[in-house]
Amino acid sequence: MLKQKISAYSILLGDQSLILGQRLGELCGHGPILEVDIAMTNIALDLLGQARLYYQLAAELSDTYEDEDQIAFLRREKDYNNCVLVEMPNGDFGDTIVRQYLFDVYHLMFLNQLKESNEKRLKAIAEKSIKEVRYHLNFSGDWILRLGKGTEVSNQKIQKAVDTLWPYTKELVQSSELETEMHGFGIAPNLADLEDEYYRQVKSKFAEAEIKLPEDKWSQIQGKKGLHSEHFGYLLSDLQYLQRSYPNSKW
Amino acid sequence: MDKFEQAFQNKLDNEEKIEPKDWMPEKYRKTLIRQISQHAHSEIVGMLPEGNWITRAPSMRRKIGLLAKVQDEAGHGLYLYSAAETLGIDRAELFDQLHSGIAKYSSIFNYPTISWSDIGAIGWLVDGAAIMNQVMLTRASYGPYARAMVRICKEESFHQRQGYEMMVSLANGTEEQKEMAQDSLNRWWWPSLMMFGPSNAESTHSAQSMAWKIKRKSNDDLRQQFVDVTVPQAEYLGLKIPDDKLKWNEERGHYDFGEINWDEFWEVVKGNGPCNKERLETRVKAHENGAWVREAAMAYSEKLNTAVNHK
Ligand SMILES: [Fe+2]
Numbered sequence: 001m002l003k004q005k006i007s008a009y010s011i012l013l014g015d016q017s018l019i020l021g022q023r024l025g026e027l028c029g030h031g032p033i034l035e036v037d038i039a040m041t042n043i044a045l046d047l048l049g050q051a052r053l054y055y056q057l058a059a060e061l062s063d064t065y066e067d068e069d070q071i072a073f074l075r076r077e078k079d080y081n082n083c084v085l086v087e088m089p090n091g092d093f094g095d096t097i098v099r100q101y102l103f104d105v106y107h108l109m110f111l112n113q114l115k116e117s118n119e120k121r122l123k124a125i126a127e128k129s130i131k132e133v134r135y136h137l138n139f140s141g142d143w144i145l146r147l148g149k150g151t152e153v154s155n156q157k158i159q160k161a162v163d164t165l166w167p168y169t170k171e172l173v174q175s176s177e178l179e180t181e182m183h184g185f186g187i188a189p190n191l192a193d194l195e196d197e198y199y200r201q202v203k204s205k206f207a208e209a210e211i212k213l214p215e216d217k218w219s220q221i222q223g224k225k226g227l228h229s230e231h232f233g234y235l236l237s238d239l240q241y242l243q244r245s246y247p248n249s250k251w
Numbered sequence: 252m253d254k255f256e257q258a259f260q261n262k263l264d265n266e267e268k269i270e271p272k273d274w275m276p277e278k279y280r281k282t283l284i285r286q287i288s289q290h291a292h293s294e295i296v297g298m299l300p301e302g303n304w305i306t307r308a309p310s311m312r313r314k315i316g317l318l319a320k321v322q323d324e325a326g327h328g329l330y331l332y333s334a335a336e337t338l339g340i341d342r343a344e345l346f347d348q349l350h351s352g353i354a355k356y357s358s359i360f361n362y363p364t365i366s367w368s369d370i371g372a373i374g375w376l377v378d379g380a381a382i383m384n385q386v387m388l389t390r391a392s393y394g395p396y397a398r399a400m401v402r403i404c405k406e407e408s409f410h411q412r413q414g415y416e417m418m419v420s421l422a423n424g425t426e427e428q429k430e431m432a433q434d435s436l437n438r439w440w441w442p443s444l445m446m447f448g449p450s451n452a453e454s455t456h457s458a459q460s461m462a463w464k465i466k467r468k469s470n471d472d473l474r475q476q477f478v479d480v481t482v483p484q485a486e487y488l489g490l491k492i493p494d495d496k497l498k499w500n501e502e503r504g505h506y507d508f509g510e511i512n513w514d515e516f517w518e519v520v521k522g523n524g525p526c527n528k529e530r531l532e533t534r535v536k537a538h539e540n541g542a543w544v545r546e547a548a549m550a551y552s553e554k555l556n557t558a559v560n561h562k
């Protein structure tokens with residue numbers, strides 16, 4: 001039934017935001033500069049807020065899930081459909097900001113398409129989120145330049161982070177079965193259409209930042225199908241700890 | 252008294268604010284730097300015990316509420332470091348004082364957050380105690396400090412309500428949740444009372460600070476005010492404050508309460524609390540791990556400046 005599929009799609013979108021927000025939440029209080037700590041927490045808050053909107057919509061449409069918290073906290077590992085990039089560990093600030101930048105470029109392009117969706121509630125979420133994500137991209141893009149061109153050490157750190165995270169970008173611009181189907185209904189963008197523009201933008205920024213890009217972007221990474229990294233289980237055990245330990249409680 | 256001192260004293264007497272460019276006694280400046288930076292450090296170190304539960308918060312609403320709260324504390328740190336900077340000291344130097352252990356921060360943050368309800372208890376009790384102190388400081392004689400406090404107080408009272416509301420949920424929850432809430436109250440009650448500092452007789456800085464109108468109420472008065480406000484809130488929750496001597500005193504119009512364990516207080520101040528080492532190490536580590544980022548940012552902005560100058 002279409003309603004259930006829209007619900008599943010909304011969960012997939014919520015998962016990207018929740019998981020990246022969860023990762024950024026780990027950093028609150030540990031930032032390299034107080035102002036950066038505050039800015040990164042803002043990004044985390046925006047993402048978690050977006051996740052709520054997607055999950056609330058999903059719960060409303062769903063026959064399976066009653067509310068946002070059941071979706072966020074009580075699914076099994078393979079039921080989360082976020083791309084693997086957003087679950088990658090924070091590492092050092094270079095890893096964190098490269099992960100953020102690689103996601104932000106995609107995220108803004110994606111939302112610009114989603115706001116043309118014929119599913120009105122998804123369109124509304126996209127419209128609200130675009131303003132936030134534009135800021136995220138400015139922030140992460142500026143830091144890519146600053147660190148790429150700052151010192152030799154910072155350039156190496158960014159280079160290392162790019163080398164590690166690059167294979168995970170492919171998944172961002174490849175539609176899963178569900179996304180393809182949603183595109184067929186005019187609900188979701190066709191991600192393949194974003195691919196060229198995504199890599200064009202990313203390449204030009206990294207060239208400006210004096211960072212070399214790895215050649216091969218082939219990968220078998222399939223978070224959107226529920227195949228996650230080894231890191232993911234640990235992330236979930238924190239996320240779900242209280243809901244699992246004290247079932248049927250209100251908080 | 253020379254004419255500068257006279258002008259300073261007149262301002263104090265007339266309840267006018269002292270501003271950064273005004274003449275002020277060196278000891279007044281030093282006292283303020285010590286107090287404001289200690290306050291700023293408390294905000295920043297205070298992020299750690301609560302930050303400990305961000306990834307484990309039990310619902311979307313609670314996660315966002317907690318994250319926003321901890322972020323507010325970072326903002327408070329920022330306003331306060333800026334207020335301290337108006338007195339002629341920079342943030343880097345203040346950080347050095349914190350990291351080397353010269354500067355103090357509020358001892359309450361040397362206690363661990365071992366359950367989710369500790370987050371509720373901190374909002375309710377610790378932010379609640381902080382407000383008592385800070386509302387007084389909105390009238391402090393030093394302008395930038397007083398103004399920073401006005402902004403901060405609004406957010407602190409929101410934190411206090413959010414924390415109390417968390418406690419209400421737990422107190423009305425399952426048996427396990429109630430137990431969790433009571434356990435948090437047991438552990439946080441006495442350290443919260445200690446937040447107001449030693450008794451008036453024992454407090455080294457109090458008298459001078461009162462004369463300079465930096466401080467407006469004594470430690471004991473503020474503590475009493477806190478107890479009077481908080482006891483009925485605990486009753487409403489159906490939780491028991493861990494003090495057998497706690498009793499309403501009709502004659503005084505206040506609650507009587509038991510003796511604070513000042514040995515514990517001084518031990519934690521000296522660095523022997525449950526988390527002193529850990530908190531400081533975490534701060535130092537964050538600072539050291541961030542060094543390359545700060546250096547790169549500086550190098551980059553210098554490159555930009557030279558580029559502009561060459562045009
Ligand atoms: Fe604060």
Ligand SMILES: [Fe+2]
Pocket residue numbers: 324378406407410
């Ligand atoms: Fe607070």
